[in-house]
Amino acid sequence: MHLACDGRERPLAILVRPGQRHDSICARPLLERIRVPRMGLGRARCRxxxxxxxxxxxxxxxxLVCRGRNAASA
Structure with a gap:
């Protein structure tokens, strides 16, 4: 199970895959599932x-570099 969450640990997207899959393979489809609705008008945030x-x-x-976002390593 792979989970993307925000800074307050609220889930944004979840992806269930076989246990043998490496995290880096599942990260892209997981990030593509993120949809955060805007408070006002406009499309949902997905990046x-x-x-x-x-x-x-x-x-x-x-x-992430192709999408133009910052990547931090832990």
Whole structure:
């Protein structure tokens, strides 16, 4: 089970995959599921401002660079 949450630990997206899958393979589909509704008019937000992940996720880092977002390593 893979979970994306905000800074207050509220779930934004969840993805259930086989246990043998590496986190970096599942990170991209997980981030693509994020939809945060806006308070007023406009489309839902689907890109996080920051992502915190382990250092072994170079595929995730490349994906975030293509989307134009900051990537922090924990």
């Amino acid at each position: 996080p401002d920051h992502v915190i992940a382990d250092k072994g996720s170079s595929l995730l880092r490349a994906f």
